[in-house]
Amino acid sequence: MSDVQKLTIDGKNYVLLSEDDYEDLVDGLQASAIMARIAAGEETWPLDLVKELFETDSRVRTFREYRKISTAALAEAADISEQDLSDIESNTTTGSVDVLTRIATALNVDLDDLVVERDAHQ
Incomplete structure (x- = not known):
């Protein structure tokens, strides 16, 4: 100084x-x-995960794999079928706000962490 x-x-x-x-x-x-x-216990994420979240086509899958949760376990925790989860992870469907909220809760992340606003010009 x-x-x-x-x-x-x-x-x-x-x-x-x-x-x-x-x-x-x-x-x-x-x-x-x-x-x-x-x-106080706030979670931090490693740089590799943060980079993957910017590049991934499925944040749900990225967080599920980071948390080391199987598709079956996440589907059960979110009270949806494995097929519905698979469709969300593959972007075949987006999933309702309710379903995405349950997935976020099961993954212990905020809903905002799963949903990314895409550029309208892409």
Whole structure:
């Protein structure tokens, strides 16, 4: 951290620091908040999984394989047939919001983690 100046204006104390030092301070606070969430049990995902989620044609399958859950076990946990799950994983059908919510719950992920908005021009 470079030089910090202390100022008093209208009886209030202020600290003047460079923009770089301010950004470093904010980054440190944000990192501390993230580390606190992790320490409290928030799940983190390995980089390989994150990359796969951007490239996959089926986030349901990617999460199922990451969680090491068989198709049969996930279908049972989501209360759907294996064929319905297979159709969702192969993008033959999208599945209703209710079904996708049950799948997300069974995979212990947010519904938003399963559903990706595609570019309309693709």
